[in-house]
Amino acid sequence: MPSGPARPPGRPRAGVDAAVFAATLRTVHELGYARATVERIAAAAGIAKTTIYRRWPSKGELVVDVLLDAFGPAPLVGGTRAEILASVIRWGAAKIAEPGVGDAFAGVFSDAVSDPALRVVLSSRLQDPYRLALQDALGEPEHRVLFFVDVVVGTLLHRMGMTGEPMVDADVTALVDMVVAHFANE
Numbered sequence: 001m002p003s004g005p006a007r008p009p010g011r012p013r014a015g016v017d018a019a020v021f022a023a024t025l026r027t028v029h030e031l032g033y034a035r036a037t038v039e040r041i042a043a044a045a046g047i048a049k050t051t052i053y054r055r056w057p058s059k060g061e062l063v064v065d066v067l068l069d070a071f072g073p074a075p076l077v078g079g080t081r082a083e084i085l086a087s088v089i090r091w092g093a094a095k096i097a098e099p100g101v102g103d104a105f106a107g108v109f110s111d112a113v114s115d116p117a118l119r120v121v122l123s124s125r126l127q128d129p130y131r132l133a134l135q136d137a138l139g140e141p142e143h144r145v146l147f148f149v150d151v152v153v154g155t156l157l158h159r160m161g162m163t164g165e166p167m168v169d170a171d172v173t174a175l176v177d178m179v180v181a182h183f184a185n186e
Contacts, residue, residue: 019064021070024063034104060122082184085184159171
């Protein structure tokens with residue numbers, strides 16, 4: 001007789017999620033966001049596409065969860081406003097530079113422009129947790145933090161979209177200097 005509770009049939013959910021997230025980033029990195037279909041992601045993960053659609057009703061919602069997993073919590077590091085702002089900018093630039101992450105972010109962002117439902121998911125599930133953490137850490141109102149996010153993320157994604165490459169370290173440093181000068185002392 002086995003001791004302990006029986007495990008439900010199928011793969012553990014966390015294992016499937018990790019496999020799908022890795023396959024999504026790999027597929028986006030190799031093929032680009034537009035060509036990274038749910039069917040191709042499922043094949044790369046070694047699962048049925050119905051498994052993906054049971055968890056995520058659309059590619060956009062899958063990508064939002066992939067990005068949440070890839071980014072993790074914001075490192076609000078430092079004792080001063082300038083240090084916190086600089087750490088967030090450098091962290092965002094490093095994450096967007098990871099294989100597949102910048103392309104996935106830019107792709108889902110672009111899709112959200114013409115998809116109001118995806119825009120709500122992107123805003124509420126991806127942006128809001130970081131916005132709230134920054135508001136708490138900096139004591140800033142929502143509109144100021146949203147402007148900070150617009151400037152930083154917009155600049156980083158624009159560079160990816162225009163060159164296909166993440167921002168180089170010297171440019172990230174220049175972005176930090178410009179943005180911190182504006183936001184740190186207000």
